[in-house]
Amino acid sequence: MTQSIDVSVVIPTHTERRWASLQRTVASALDQKVTPAEVVVVVDHNPALFERAKAEFDGVTVLENVSERGASGNRNTGAFHCRSELIAFLDDDTVAHSTWLGNLAAPFDDPRVVGAGGSIVPAWERTRPSWLPDELLWTVGVSYAGMPTSVAEIRNVWSASMMVRRDAFEKVNGFRVGFGKLGDQNRPEDTELCLRISAETGGHWMYVPDSVIEHDVPLDRSTFRFFLRRCYAEGRGKVQMASLLPRDQKLGAEQDYLKRTLPRAVASNIKAATLGRGGYHALRAATVIAAVAAAGFGGGVETLAALSESESASR
Incomplete structure (x- = not known):
């Protein structure tokens, strides 16, 4: 029922x-x-x-x-x-x-x-x-x-x-x-x-x-191509979202994820690879590094775009 x-x-x-x-x-x-x-x-x-x-x-x-x-x-x-x-x-x-x-x-x-x-x-x-x-x-x-x-x-x-x-x-x-x-x-x-x-x-x-x-x-x-594009978009999106938030509202969850979760992922996968638990662990460690790089690049692009727009508006 x-x-x-x-x-x-x-x-x-x-x-x-x-x-x-x-x-x-x-x-x-x-x-x-x-x-x-x-x-x-x-x-x-x-x-x-x-x-x-x-x-x-x-x-x-x-x-x-x-x-x-x-x-x-x-x-x-x-x-x-x-x-x-x-x-x-x-x-x-x-x-x-x-x-x-x-x-x-x-x-x-x-x-x-x-x-x-x-x-x-x-x-x-x-x-x-x-x-x-x-x-x-x-x-x-x-x-x-x-x-x-x-x-x-x-x-x-x-x-x-x-x-x-x-x-x-x-x-x-x-x-x-x-x-x-x-x-x-x-x-x-x-x-x-x-x-x-x-x-x-x-x-x-x-x-x-x-x-x-x-x-x-x-x-x-x-695909890895989609993965990189998604990380890049996330980087741009988080920078854009941060500009919409009140000054006292920080992206603490993202900072913790970058400082703790992802470094642990790299370390655990490298350890697993060195212990012979599967070569794919090394690929996963490299993927985390690529993800951070793509998101960082996206965030940088969005930051520069916002600065350029701000400068144009002030002229």
């Missing part, structure tokens, strides 16, 4: 190429052990896809993005439509386990909790690249080594598996439009939203490992 919960599930989508995966995402949202108040699919400026979704999805609300093109405006359109106490987000290339929604809602019994996120596991199209270390799995959009292994307070969660109080989301006007995923641009709009909500409300976010979704990792995201 299913239970009900006052939460709506918002699924943004933008391209027919993900139609099959969108169908799986919607089916998994509808097949939860706790029944969502509403499942909302939001189509990002694609009239043909909107008409197809509206015609083929029964028991689902289908909307067109009324904001700017991009993931942030698309999610906002769905969230601002909802009237439920809680709003959950899934990406259109994910599949939620049947206990995802109920487990993710559990921390909200505490009124200080403004949001929560769950565990994201990879669904590789083929196999995981041997050179990719656990600490850098975030580059393919899944949970990585160093994240909590039990329910715990966390600074930010990811929009692929996020739940938030509607009043807190509305208080900050949702995701920052124009800052997020659009084409080749990849900015951490979910991290920025979490930080802004915490600063505005004084509430905190929780990580719920037993709230699980599977995230597709296609072949073109399993």
Whole structure:
């Protein structure tokens, strides 16, 4: 017997190429052990896809993005439509386990909790690249080594598996439009939203490992070239995000990750390689170094771009 919960599930989508995966995402949202108040699919400026979704999805609300093109405006359109106490987000290339929604809602019994996120596991199209270390799995959009292994307070969660109080989301006007995923641009709009909500409300976010979704990792995201581009984009995005934060709000989690998590990853993989536990460990150690270099280069490019823009504006 299913239970009900006052939460709506918002699924943004933008391209027919993900139609099959969108169908799986919607089916998994509808097949939860706790029944969502509403499942909302939001189509990002694609009239043909909107008409197809509206015609083929029964028991689902289908909307067109009324904001700017991009993931942030698309999610906002769905969230601002909802009237439920809680709003959950899934990406259109994910599949939620049947206990995802109920487990993710559990921390909200505490009124200080403004949001929560769950565990994201990879669904590789083929196999995981041997050179990719656990600490850098975030580059393919899944949970990585160093994240909590039990329910715990966390600074930010990811929009692929996020739940938030509607009043807190509305208080900050949702995701920052124009800052997020659009084409080749990849900015951490979910991290920025979490930080802004915490600063505005004084509430905190929780990580719920037993709230699980599977995230597709296609072949073109399993290449070293994609990996370097993703790290470069992350470097640019974090510098851009830092410029939006209050002066007293630092990127402490990123600093700890760079100073502790990644050096430990290099050391442990080098040790494993020297002990003959597999040559791929040496590749993983080198991958961490390449990741730091690519992110640093991206951060430098973004810093120089911001300085140039500032100088031009002051003339």
